[in-house]
Amino acid sequence: MTITRVLLLLTLCCAALAATAQRPFMQDIWLNENRTPLKANVLLIDDRGYLLVGTGQGLFRYNGTTFKSTKSRMQAPVTALAHDKGKVWVGYKDGRIGYLATYDSIAEYLPQQYKPEAAVTDICPRGDGSLWLGTEAGLVHIQQGKASLLGRSAGLSDDFVYQLVFRDEQHLLVGTDQGINTLSFEGGAPRIRTYSSDQGLQDNIVRVIAATGEAGQYWIGAQQGGLSLFDSKAAQCRRLKVAGGWQWGQVNDILPVPGKRLWVATDEGYLLELTRLGNDSARVNSFAHPDKKINDLVLDKSGNIWCATTKGISLVTAEFLDYFSLSTPYSLTEVSAMCCDRDNLLWLALKNDLYCIDLGDEIKMPRKVFHAIEPVSALFCDRDNTLWMGTSGDGLWRKEGGSESFEKVPVEPGTENVLSIAISDKTLWVSGLNGVREFEMLPGGLRPVRTHDKIAGIGSDYIYQLYPDSRQRLWMATDGAGVCLLHNGEYQHWNIFKSANSTVAYTLTEDAAGAIWAGTLYKDLFRYTGGQWENIRRKEVQDIDVNLSTVNANATGQVIAVYQRCIDLWYPGSRFFRHFNSRHGMGMDSTSRVLNCSARDTAGNVYVPFEKGMLVFKNQSTVYDIRPDVHILRVSNNLKAVPEGQTAFGPDENYLSFYFDGISYTNPERLNYRFRLEGYSDNWVYTNDPVATFPKLPSGTFTFRVEASLNGGFDNASEAAYTFTIAAPLWRRPWFLVIAGITLIAVVYALIRFRDRKMQRLALLEQERILFDYEHLKGQVNPHFLFNSLNTLTNLIEESPESAVRYTEQLSDLYRNMLTYHNRELITLGEELRLLSAYLYIQESRFGQALQFRQEIPEALKTRRKIPPMALQLLVENAIKHNVVSASLPLVVEISATEDELTVRNEIHPKIKKEPQSGIGLANISNRYTLLTQKKVYFGQEGNYWIVRLPLL
């Protein structure tokens, strides 16, 4: 009976322990949209910051918001992931291996002599390009595309390999079903040493080997018996002692974190937080998740722990945020003041009742210590561990450290209502409704020193918080005068608090870097560094109906700003903050609206009350980087995807879209971007959409740059860039322009030259014709001709007046023709013959039978062919001029024509008395022909004949 009762009691205790122990927030994330469980086997944070999840249905990529499935021909579950130099390796359950060929597709890797049979359990890429695989059938070494298997036959103690860890270049640790095998490669074939239970290993099944951070030291996670520490150099194993023995089952993964702590996942659904105590023992915080097994753990750069579970993945915030629940009588609305003393007792005032919680206890149970007559409004613990308590109406109380009895502090009237208490050195300040009273703390009691109020120079009688900083200065958050500093008896004010929105300061704190933070009524958050206040308020905060009630800082530099419905955790180094609110699915509900309601323990962890208990903003052992990452996933040009690596485009490929992706596991819902296209515009474009499109880009070199932020500030934002060039069109390229210019100049030059030549020739022609006309006219009006003609006319008038009339007509025809045709370049042969006939009539009238004229010209030529005008007449004139024309020796002029030329021929009977040789007749004809054509005029003596050949044109 008694035993049963004891057992029952124990069970109850355990249940209570599980219910109230400080525990991490665990947020389950479903891998698929229909929220069905999908087993996640392995996790990897890749070089770009993506969380890769190897599941029963292939590989998924997570950016904090959505899961993207990667394409793969291999359909088996993913059982191993590794990355090296940006290359991600994937191992499958059916033994095949692949790698991420593009950002969303996996290509199979087929080394020679590798037979994919047994599941790949681990992949170890090496710097020399070789690859080590742990499989269920042995160890595989792939070198230069060739695989070699090391199994039991090669000396391994077992074929089933769980994990591979390289101690250094020369030593490989292999966890198997039969202990640890150490392979050393110093010279030639690997030497294998086995370390199993015969050599002191606690369990032969070595599921996990994880580096502790100390050289050669490893955590060993076993199938049974929990953890041990393995010194690989000394080949020694020490079992890790935990209180009550290991009771959490098979170890699935170990995640060492800074600060001598490690997280362990077990097959029975436990997530354990181990803190090392001394060399070989540890304290365990265990959190049971009976609904899932945890297979793998990773820590991302922003401090989140990711768990691969049988249902999907889970996010654990325990590296920076924990909580412990408090049961009734705790109620958030009752919390009126908080303080943590030097013994790490958390004092919590719930209206009139003062409770105490021992933070060192596993079970956080509020214990009622004191009941005040009036509500407790302020708590302060001084350096001597004396707890000071201020009430609303019943003055000041105090309690010595160690004791539990409060005594009322006798002070003069006017301090019944306490708003805030502060002690620095030997001075006590109490803020009430009439300003701040300053007391000197003497062994015998308090001695009033002075009153700081509106009249004295603070500018306000209501001081919500008194904050003594690390440099013996007293900061005051006042209602009406903003923040006021009291230092060496002097008040200091700043103009920044004189604007209407910031005259009411509510809360103050000092961060680990010595900067002062102040929160005001209108939700402004100010930071004071280097003598300057800066408002770093969130842009969107104005839209939310919240009050900034408390600021506090932990020991590692993070600042907590508590609003009524949300909390910001600032990382002053990066100017980014985590944002928590009720929508985060962590069960974190409303926080207190009471001003300055938070506490800091001796280590610096900050406690903030919320609906279910206390949130613990922990000191952060490393500086987490919560800045979002951003990557350009793909680029499309003219709506077609651009292959990876292509950065040069043709002139018409100028419609570019950039699809980028922000990664944030902190507050993905608040991701925003800005981008610009350098070379096109230097103005940033701010957006929430992960895409940017630029239609109709001109040619040139551009850089697309995108940055991601969580709170609109881009000062330290991470960025991604893509530089590309769009080629100039053909007609805009320099060489083309040069050639085109040269060609144009050449053409213009040629044209000018051609025109010049033509003009010159025309001018010459004109000159020749004028000369010809002149010669001709001179010939026609020369006295002989006129004399002869008039003589002939005289004779004709006497003999036959009709002929005389006709003669006169012909003579006038001759002169008219000369006037009509003298400025034409060419006339038809027929016209020329008609001109000639007038002349011939006159000459025949004069010479009678002494001049005979024969022509043999085909009729067809007369209209088709052309010659310069007066040329024939000139030739006949020449013949008459140079030869004897008499009845006894008649001059016969024969004109004949072929298709191409006209021949004028006469017998030579030179006159005895030569006419003066003007010598320009034939030359003139020749010149005119030269200007008109290439064909040459021929003249000369052939036998007894004078022959002139004129080309017909």
Place this chain on the structure above:
Amino acid sequence: MAFLYLSIKFRMNRSAILRILSCLMLCLPLAGYGQTDIYEVKAGEIHFFSEAPKELISASSKKLKGFLDLRHKTFAFKLDISSFVGFNNPLQRGHFNENYMESNVYPAATFKGKIIEDVDFEKEGSAEVRAKGKLMIHGVEQERIIKVQLTVKKARILAKSDFAVLLTDHNIKIPRVVNDKLSPEIKVAVEAILQPQVK
């Protein structure tokens, strides 16, 4: 608590069983044949229980077959799913075979692998060992580590084990209507007597 007593001996058609087992033997190293390293299941029984809020189902089969290779510490066991008897009613057996286990598609459950611990089979006595291997039920293979109590007595080995099988692990789907009649976790109890194989 239902405990099994293996006093019932069942006869078997030796040639038939050898034919079935020859398939299983492929995964065992052939070396060592002819010696007394190979032990064979002479009598074996498997019992399963489903403890759901509204119904307790249990069934058993005595047709467990299998081998244990002492030298290489390997084993292979096989059981015909359709050989389970003792359901609450014949309809239940039908559902078990047709709907859940699909025994016409996946007629057998197998477990083959190796023993992690070193056991001295020469000495009489009892030891708890871990049998690690691939448990194939409903065509789905799971890597399992199962604790087994081995007792060596008079050249016989008595193997005894209790373990649980998660239906989701083996892709056995349960209609929503029978959610409270069938437990998602099936408890299995195995007992077998192994004797040296007769050549």
